């Protein structure tokens with residue numbers, strides 16, 4: 001695909017005898033907002049971990065902006081412009097929200113820059129805090145924020161890396177409905193600024209509001225690649241979710 005930002009081909013991953021991903025492949029074009037869906041345990045987070053370099057794939061190719069990133073570290077991949085957020089972001093106890101945001105960009109610019117706070121950077125951090133509705137908690141320890149605020153902060157930290165693409169792992173899980181609404185607008189604005197988004201999410205309403213396309217996985221493989229409006233008429237997708245529910249009921 002000529003305007004592909006992320007191209008995944010034949011990706012596989014096992015943990016011991018447990019094969020979690022097998023021959024996974026799809027690509028994402030510049031500017032898309034793609035939902036990555038599938039029943040619990042089908043391998044969505046594992047795939048995000050491989051894309052963002054948390055751990056390496058056993059086989060296959062993960063190319064970002066035409067460059068094969070397979071085997072590169074999370075930092076190397078982030079420096080090339082692909083960052084991710086986590087399902088349960090952990091935040092440091094001893095740093096405030098503002099200090100953390102300052103440090104996020106300083107990491108790539110050398111230790112000395114930790115002590116420099118120029119006006120343009122402060123203005124950028126103020127703008128981010130404002131945009132993410134976190135201004136009122138800027139002087140609080142990052143670890144003391146609510147679950148939803150931590151999710152917003154992890155998006156702010158991702159933005160500090162000046163990314164071309166962000167992978168989000170369940171951005172709305174445990175988030176208050178008011179904040180959820182704010183997050184839809186926020187992610188739309190982030191996307192409108194030219195950043196491609198891949199979003200792992202169980203909230204179908206959120207997916208329908210935000211995504212133009214969905215990639216659906218089941219038991220470690222891609223089973224559908226379609227518009228959100230086509231999900232309920234896709235037999236394989238319906239069976240994957242129903243089958244999973246039946247399995248849970250049978251095991252209860």
Ligand SMILES: Nc1ncnc2c1ncn2[C@@H]1O[C@H](COP(=O)(O)OP(=O)(O)OP(=O)(O)O)[C@@H](O)[C@H]1O
Nearest residue numbers: 015018020038039040041042043044045046047087
């Ligand atoms: N680091 C790991 N070590 C061992 N097994 C793992 C590891 N990470 C994931 N797994 C296993 O991989 C499988 C897929 O897990 P994964 O978290 O990728 O699924 P998921 O689709 O994101 O699920 P959910 O929607 O519940 O978050 C599970 O069986 C899980 O136990």
